[in-house]
Amino acid sequence: MVGRIFLLFLSIVVTVVIAGKAPPPTFTETGKALAEKLCEKSEDKAFCVASLTSRHESETATAPKLGVIALSVASTNASDTSFYIKSKLKQRNLEPALEDTLDDCSKNYLDAVAQLDDSLAALLANAYIDVDIWLNTAISDGEACEDALNERAGNDAELARRNTNFLKLCKDALLINTILTP
Numbered sequence: 001m002v003g004r005i006f007l008l009f010l011s012i013v014v015t016v017v018i019a020g021k022a023p024p025p026t027f028t029e030t031g032k033a034l035a036e037k038l039c040e041k042s043e044d045k046a047f048c049v050a051s052l053t054s055r056h057e058s059e060t061a062t063a064p065k066l067g068v069i070a071l072s073v074a075s076t077n078a079s080d081t082s083f084y085i086k087s088k089l090k091q092r093n094l095e096p097a098l099e100d101t102l103d104d105c106s107k108n109y110l111d112a113v114a115q116l117d118d119s120l121a122a123l124l125a126n127a128y129i130d131v132d133i134w135l136n137t138a139i140s141d142g143e144a145c146e147d148a149l150n151e152r153a154g155n156d157a158e159l160a161r162r163n164t165n166f167l168k169l170c171k172d173a174l175l176i177n178t179i180l181t182p
Helices: 002-019 031-038 045-052 056-060 063-089 096-124 128-151 157-180
Strands: none
Touching: 031 045, 031 056, 031 063, 031 157, 045 063, 045 157, 056 063, 063 096, 063 128, 063 157, 096 128, 096 157, 128 157
16 A cells, blocks of 8 residues: 555656646635735835735735736736826827837837736636736736836836836736646
């Protein structure tokens, strides 16, 4: 009997090694304790935990649910930032450099909103590789907006702050997706 258990254990270990990746971790924690654990490797742990626990449903959330919350918060942020940019573009007498920056960022955020919606659909379908692709593309859009803000004379401090938060949210969602990926 002990020999059979050992052989079963050995075959599982060999399969995992051959597959090249260990199975995703299982978590006994939920809610804020789990959010703190998932955010351990975040660039800004406090920001990560605060964003994951910002929704009421996070109080008892499991890891997959926190992944959904992370994407949802990032998507809401992207939509709000897109709206902010559109309202700024409606203002009269904008400096040409600022208007160019806002135009570029507006296009980037429209793309990012769509990519985050695609990420959420992929996560709900357990298509973790697709989530990774869409999130990385959304991050690229945020970085392109950041580049426009940094390279031109037309800088908007509020947009820069919003963009920084957007990038943190996307990177945290990507981190959680990586943890959840089998």
